[in-house]
Amino acid sequence: MAAMKREVNKGAWTAEEDRKLAEVIEIQGPKKWKTVAVKAGLNRCGKSCRLRWLNYLRPNIKRGNISDQEEDLILRLHKLLGNRWSLIAGRLPGRTDNEIKNYWNSHLSKKMNRKKSEKKQTGSSSTREKTSIEKRREVEEETSGEVNQIVIRKEENKSSGDENEEEEDNGVNFNVDEFFDFSNEDPLNLEWINRFLET
DNA sequence: AACGCGTCCAACCGCTGTCCA
DNA sequence: ATGGACAGCGGTTGGACGCGT
Numbered sequence: 260m261a262a263m264k265r266e267v268n269k270g271a272w273t274a275e276e277d278r279k280l281a282e283v284i285e286i287q288g289p290k291k292w293k294t295v296a297v298k299a300g301l302n303r304c305g306k307s308c309r310l311r312w313l314n315y316l317r318p319n320i321k322r323g324n325i326s327d328q329e330e331d332l333i334l335r336l337h338k339l340l341g342n343r344w345s346l347i348a349g350r351l352p353g354r355t356d357n358e359i360k361n362y363w364n365s366h367l368s369k370k371m372n373r374k375k376s377e378k379k380q381t382g383s384s385s386t387r388e389k390t391s392i393e394k395r396r397e398v399e400e401e402t403s404g405e406v407n408q409i410v411i412r413k414e415e416n417k418s419s420g421d422e423n424e425e426e427e428d429n430g431v432n433f434n435v436d437e438f439f440d441f442s443n444e445d446p447l448n449l450e451w452i453n454r455f456l457e458t
Numbered sequence: 459a460a461c462g463c464g465t466c467c468a469a470c471c472g473c474t475g476t477c478c479a
Numbered sequence: 480a481t482g483g484a485c486a487g488c489g490g491t492t493g494g495a496c497g498c499g500t
Binding site: 311 | 465466467468469470471
């Protein structure tokens with residue numbers, strides 16, 4: 260018996276598809292994406308509907324024109340968190356993980372590379388041997404920073420059922436839940452990051 | 459005008475985590 | 480305990496577009 264699996268629609272969304280999707284989500288909310296796709300009569304997979312909603316149709320979404328302040332925040336958060344785009348996007352109201360990822364890949368990664376090569380050039384002009392601290396700093400920068408590793412380590416401990424969450428770890432002591440609880444903060448407040456990076 | 463090339467961004471893919479029967 | 484369905488994430492791709500020659 261031939262599989263009667265219908266081919267799903269792929270590629271760019273039409274205005275009509277957008278309208279249908281928005282209609283269904285208004286009624287049942289942005290959940291159960293498979294049923295959303297079926298109810299909307301869209302020949303799309305749930306995943307595709309979810310992505311379209313989150314990255315394009317969702318209300319209060321900001322598109323383009325990333326401000327200097329936002330760019331600065333992205334740079335700092337990336338240094339802190341690495342390629343954790345959804346976490347970074349969580350600090351930028353109206354911005355999506357996809358947009359930030361694209362922005363990073365097309366603008367900021369190049370900017371960083373340029374900075375790095377400039378640094379290397381000025382560094383090589385000096386004949387002085389690097390101190391071990393300088394060498395270590397370089398390595399840390401290349402691996403998105405020590406803090407990033409600490410965050411990951413903390414998460415690993417958490418998932419493996421480590422109860423000593425407040426326990427000192429390599430001299431850095433903080434609570435992961437608090438760290439990622441942004442509910443009471445001004446989203447563009449850079450103070451907490453500045454404090455973190457200065458230590 | 460036409461071509462090549464680089465850039466941008468929407469969308470897809472594959473993987474992992476979570477939930478629930 | 481287990482396996483399937485689903486949600487969510489980050490990496491990657493491909494088409495549209497702009498620009499220089």
